[in-house]
Amino acid sequence: MKNRAKIEVILDDRYAEPRIVIYANERTDRIDSIIEAIEKASENEYPRIAVMKENDVVLLPQREIVRVHTEGRRVVLETDKESYHVSRTLSAMEELLNKDRFIRISQSEIINLYKVKRFEFRMVGTVGIEFENGVKTWAARSRVKAIKQVLNRNIG
Numbered sequence: 001m002k003n004r005a006k007i008e009v010i011l012d013d014r015y016a017e018p019r020i021v022i023y024a025n026e027r028t029d030r031i032d033s034i035i036e037a038i039e040k041a042s043e044n045e046y047p048r049i050a051v052m053k054e055n056d057v058v059l060l061p062q063r064e065i066v067r068v069h070t071e072g073r074r075v076v077l078e079t080d081k082e083s084y085h086v087s088r089t090l091s092a093m094e095e096l097l098n099k100d101r102f103i104r105i106s107q108s109e110i111i112n113l114y115k116v117k118r119f120e121f122r123m124v125g126t127v128g129i130e131f132e133n134g135v136k137t138w139a140a141r142s143r144v145k146a147i148k149q150v151l152n153r154n155i156g
Helices: 029-041 090-096 141-155
Strands: 049-053 056-060 065-071 074-079 083-086 102-106 109-112 116-121 127-131 136-139
Touching: 065 090, 074 090, 090 109, 102 136, 102 141, 116 141, 127 141, 136 141
Parallel strands: none
Antiparallel strands: 049 056, 049 083, 065 074, 065 109, 074 083, 102 109, 116 127, 127 136
């Protein structure tokens, strides 16, 4: 069966939580499907987020969130396709979101690390962030050290 993914399980006492690594020569729809299946299997730990869409309440899986930010006095949650208003504060959202996936990059924004296409580190100490959907944003200088720590932890 040529098209099947090769799965290897290594038991190691150094890991309290499962760590999943996918090796491939490029990111494809098949890889995204595998990631989505793994996330669905572990979704119970992280509740869906209730958001407002017109007069309805929609429950969104956290994996669909690109970023959460403030616009004026309102908290907005963005996915690849739509923006929603949330009745929680940004701090309450930060507590609710999966800490391995989301990081606060400024006083007014939290991002999904899994939706980032690239980080652009500037000489002046700022960080530009581009998401897979083309949206760009900037991290506060005060958050650059925390971002680098998260990236080093996830890369290393």
